[in-house]
Amino acid sequence: KFVKHIADHNGVYTRGTVQGVILDMCECLVEMLLEGKKVQLGALGDFFISLNSVGAESLKAFTAANIKAVNVVFTPGTDFDGLIERAKFNPVASRTAQAATLKAEKEGLSTVDLEAAKG
Incomplete structure (x- = not known):
């Protein structure tokens, strides 16, 4: 998805080209890091x-x-730089609430007892 996102922003390069460059960069990055650079x-x-x-x-x-x-x-x-100023924060359900909701959906339930999930 990241490669597609980059390719969509730069119409000149295909997803394959972008992916190839990123893969080559990673290979070279590892090589240079292992050389102590x-x-x-x-x-x-x-x-x-x-x-x-x-x-x-x-x-x-x-x-x-x-x-x-x-x-x-x-x-x-x-x-x-300045990520905190550029970021938008949205509240989301806790992991416990998300897990309880998913469990309820799988069990065909229409309600979730969050207090019980927090146990």
């Missing part, structure tokens, strides 16, 4: 890697086995 995409933002590890008694004792997670960190760029 910070990837800067201008107004979109920056990507870099952080590691989670367990300690070792010395640098010599530290190996790849000490590394427990590799995380991709995204720092938003200027395109994301």
